[in-house]
Amino acid sequence: MAAAYILAQNRRNLRRQRIFRDRNNPLDYMPDADIIDRFRLPRHLIxxxxxxxxxxxxxxxxRSHALPTSLQIMVALRFYASGNFQTVTGDLHGISKASVSRSRITNFPNVIGAIDGTHVPIKAPKNDEHLFVNRKNFHSINVMAVCDSSTKFTNIVVRWPGSSHDAFVWTNSSLSDLFENGGIRRGWLLGxxxxxxxxxLMTPVLNPSNPRELAYNDAHAKTRNPIERSFGVLKMRFRCIDHSGGTLLFHPARACKIVTACVVLHNLCTDHNVPVPQAQNPGAYLNPPDNYVYQGPNNDGAEIRQRLILSRF
Structure with a gap:
């Protein structure tokens, strides 16, 4: 009799536990469109x-307090999407804030990618704080990326503080070494x-003086545009790395890992044609022009660019 009672009690406890888990896991009750809207990835990719x-x-x-893998992933996705811990705890019921806190491109020949940098705002770090203040006077990580025409990132560097210039980040990247040492022999990057x-690495003509140079600059700008759109879509999807989502409240090393995770998830979304979230002000997510002009000694491509202009434009 006692054994039967214990067995029945255990079944009731299991049933309660299963109902609790289902009710608190959005994958079990939320429509597909809402999942994409809140977590940026569809159910099957999650x-x-x-x-x-x-x-x-x-x-x-x-221990009963350990979060299942699915909820850990969805907590991270919701934070990446919103940049707000309050939003995370509001969407995922039963989770306390303490738990959460722990190719060729058209219009230009032989292009293999477009390159640019973007700044991800972070809180002022305790160590070397001044190095993270960028020229727009906020603390950031300077993120360098290369993308293709589909807005998919093909190379990314997430390690340098905001005071680092784009040219410095490029010169100290493994991709730059690969080009310099002949590891990539054909095609151009556009920056x-x-x-x-x-x-x-082809850059615009600073002061175009004839129709050919104007045509070159126009084609260069149109063909380089995907990198601007890539950063815009990335930050629309994952507002935690955009000013609209606030500032990443982590030390720089962890902030870099979060940025890298968002880029990987962005590429996953691009590969699977996941819809881009609608923004009330899409222009706010465009990567603003830096207007900084490289003045260093490494401009050894002028002759190549001139030949390209004369032969193609």
Whole structure:
């Protein structure tokens, strides 16, 4: 009799636990459109992440307070999407704030990517605080990225403080070394005037003086445009790395990891044609021009650019 009572009690407890889990996991009750709107990824991609990351995120404990892998992933996705811990705890019921806190491109020949930098705002760090103040006078990480015509990022550097110039970030990147050492022999990157003019990195003509140079600049701007759109879409999807979502309240090393995670998720969304969230003011997410002009000694691509202008434009 006692054994039967205990068995029945255990079944009731399991049923309560299962109902609690379902009610608190948006994957079990939220419509597909709402999942994309709030978490930026569709249900099947979130489940794929759960399967791939379960070994790293599953707690080796039987404690009732351990968050399941799916909820850990959705907490992160919701924070990336909103940039707001209050929004995270409001959407995922039953989770306390303490738990949360723990190719060729058209119009231009032989282009293999467009390059630019963008600043991700962070809180003032305790160490080397002055190095993170950028020229617009806020603390940031200077993120360098290369994208293709589909707005997918093909290379990213997330490590340098906001005071670092784009040219410095580029010169100290492994991608620059690859080009310099002949690892990539064909094709051009397109960058703005903040970058050095190289045999493999084409920049605009600063003061165009004839129709050919004007045509070159026009084609350059149109073909380089995907990097501006890529940053805009990235920050629309994941507002935690945009001013509209506030400031990343983490030390720089962790902020860099968050930026990298958002870029990986952005590429996943691009590969699977996940709709871009609608913004009330889309222009606010465009990467603003820096207007900085590289003045260093590494401009060794002038002859190549001139030949390109004369032969193509």
């Amino acid at each position: 489940l794929r992440l759960c399967a791939e990351l379960n070994a790293n995120l599953a707690h080796a404990t039987s 703005d005037s903040a970058y050095p003019l190289k045999k493999y």
